[in-house]
Amino acid sequence: MAMGLFRVCLVVVTAIINHPLLFPRENATVPENEEEIIRKMQEHQEKLQLEQLRLEEEVSRLVAEKEALHQAEEGQQPPEAHTAWDLWSTLCMIAFLIIEIWRQDHQDGPFPECLGGDEDDLCGMGSTPLRGLPLPNKAILDHFYEHCIRSATGDATRTREFVEGFVDDLLEALRSISNRDTALETEDFIGVGSMYENWHVERPLLCHLFVPFIPPEPYSFHPELWCSDLSVPLSRQGYGQIKVTLAGGDPLGCICGKTKLGEDMLCLLHGKNSGVQPGAGANDEMEDLLCSRESSHLDAMQVMKWFQVGLTRAWHRIAHKYEFDLAFGQLDTPGSLRIKFRSGKFMPFILTPVIQCNDSDLYFVPQLPKESCRVTPASSTDWLLSFAVYERHFLRMTAKALPEGACHLSCLQIASFLLSKQSRLTGPSGLSNYHLKTALMHLLLCRRAADWKANQLDVRLQELFCFLERSLQEKKLHHFFVGNRKVPETLGLPEAVRRAEPINLFRPFVLQRTLYRSTVDSFYEMLRNAPTLISEYSLHVPSDRASPPPKAVAL
Structure with a gap:
């Protein structure tokens, strides 16, 4: 009797271990469509029915054994063969249970160790991509990086120096022609982005410079953050508005009527026709506003026009x-x-007018380049909160603690290279370089410094793709700074940002199923193409990497 109950327990435990609802596999394949989901549910239903039949047969057999045992107690001896069969079936069941446990542990794969409580769920992933797509080995990756990436970025320093020298001259000319009483005052530029973080890959090299500006006296800016207020809709988190007031907080006034504006110059609050030329229509005034009269908030599009x-x-x-x-x-x-240049070559760069958020390194930017995986601001008075300066500081601070020749930026460069080639092949997807950098920063925060040695390039690159894979599966990639209390306090991040609710950068995937499907397909195709692409570029480095010149509007 005891032996029979033990066997029943083994059957039940085995069924529980195999139940996908109680122990879901992290590397479950993303369903292709709704029909695929229905088909897998039907297969699961059939398996449950078969398991139920097995259990019913086992119960019936146990009832028969109980009757046989009862007869044995009355003097009838059960056959010795039956006793031997019970022992053999029990041993087989135990072996089956052990094999099942080992198989699931083996499929889950090793889990990297993490050094942070809140980051554990970010790093707890297998070391092999979901669909088993192989990446090139370390030797091939090293050869590819040295000949195709490091050599392509060798003149980045000269490019930065040239652009910075020209922009200095250009901004100085802008200050000299600006009316200090009515125009925005520009400050010294700040270099941000991949060129200043030393991981830019694609040609032509592109410098991105922030140009902070402040209002003329007696006006002042009062930024309003939307990353910590629970009443703000999810679609507007990460944005903010900038209120314009007088220095003492008094209601807005205008001094453009007291000072003659220069040609083509716009007042901070009004255009050149507002309040200066009598008889101007109300519609004309509204079109020329830099700041909305009704809300006293700075208009991002009008600021770009002024700039x-x-x-x-x-x-x-x-x-x-x-x-x-x-x-x-x-x-x-x-x-x-x-x-x-007269030779036909060109050199692009980006100058973005920004507003500093209080005394921090946060900046409000009018609008970033259009990306499919970004929520469009609801109003032109919505400014995007940029952490670009903090990102540069974090990468520099982290690099000081890593071993010499650390592979973290090499991983980001190779991933960015593959993503750009895939985008040219199949068109842009919802995945961007900013998502790659966010994933890398999460891994830098939870990985030990010794894990980023140069000889770990292949392992860390695979882990980066695993992280992105899991994030795509869950449609969740948290902003690195907002709501992340693991960010070192020495970085100087505002406490309101650290304690805010995390922002999901992959939220558009929840709302746009077509975009999500195309992004996942593009991601796996990029992994499939990676070995061939890297091998081809390692054997033959194109002599001309420059992109065709974009359409331009003459100044």
């Missing part, structure tokens, strides 16, 4: 000193400029 007008006039003032032309570049990228 572009100012840059045009500044360039005309210094154009005679240079032997090249300057034009606006991509129209969907605010502040995109392009230097065109």
Whole structure:
């Protein structure tokens, strides 16, 4: 009797271990569509029915054994063969249970050790991609990196120096033609992005510079963050508004009627026609506003218009000193400029007017380049909160603690290279370089410094793709700074940002199923193409990496 009960317990435990609802496999394949989900549910239903039949048969057999045992107690001896069979079946059941436990542990794979409580769930993933897509080994990756990436970024320093020198001259000209009583005052630029974090890969090399500006006296800016207020809709988290007031907090006034504005110059609050030329229509006034009268909030699009007008006039003032032309570049990228040399070569860069958030290194930017995986701001008075300066500080601070020749930026460069090639092949997806950098920073925070040695390049690159894979499965990639209390306090991040609710950068995937499906397909195709692509580029490095010049609008 005891032996029979023991066998029943083994059957039940085995069924529980195999039940996917209680022990879901982390590496379950993403269903292709709803029909695939229904088919797998039907298969699971059939398995449960078969398991139920097995249990019913086992119960019936146990009832028969109980009757046989009862007869044995009355003097009838059961056959010795039956006793031997019971022992053999029990041993087989135990072996089956052990094999099942080992199989599931083996499929789950090793889990990397993490050094942070809140980051454990971010790093607890297998070391093999979901669909078993192999990546090149370390030797091939090292050869590829040395010949195709390091050599392509060798002139980054000279590019930065040239662009910075020109921008200094351009901004100085902008200050000289600006009316200090009515125009925004520009400060020194700040270099951000991949060129200043030393992981830019693609040609042409692109410098991105923030140009902070402040209002003229007696006005002041009062930023309003939307990353910590629970009443703010999810679609507007990470944005904010900038209220314009007088220095003493008094209601807005305007001094443009007291000072003559220069040609093509716009007042901070009103355009050149507002309050200056009597008889101007109300519609004309509203079109020229930099700040909405009704809300007293700065309009991002009007600020960009002011900035572009100012840059045009500044360039005309210094154009005679240079032997090249300057034009606006991509129209969907605010502040995109392009230097065109007489030889036909060009050099793009981006100047973005920004507003500093209080005394921190946070900055409000009018709008980033259009990306499919980004929620569009609801109003032109919504400014995106940028952590670009903090990202640069974090990567530099982390690099000091890592071993010499650490592979963290190499991983990011290779991943960025593969993503850009895949985008050219199949078109842009919802995955961007910013998502790659966010994933890397999460891993840097939870990995030990010794794990980033140069000889760990292949392992860390595979782990980076595993992290992105899991994030895509869960449609969840948390912003690295917002709500992340594991970020070192020495970075100086505002406490309101650290204690805010985390922002999910993959939230658009929840709302846009088509975008999500195409992004997942593109991601796995990128992994499938990676070995061939890396091998091809390792054997033959293209002599001309420059992209075709974008359409431009002359200044």
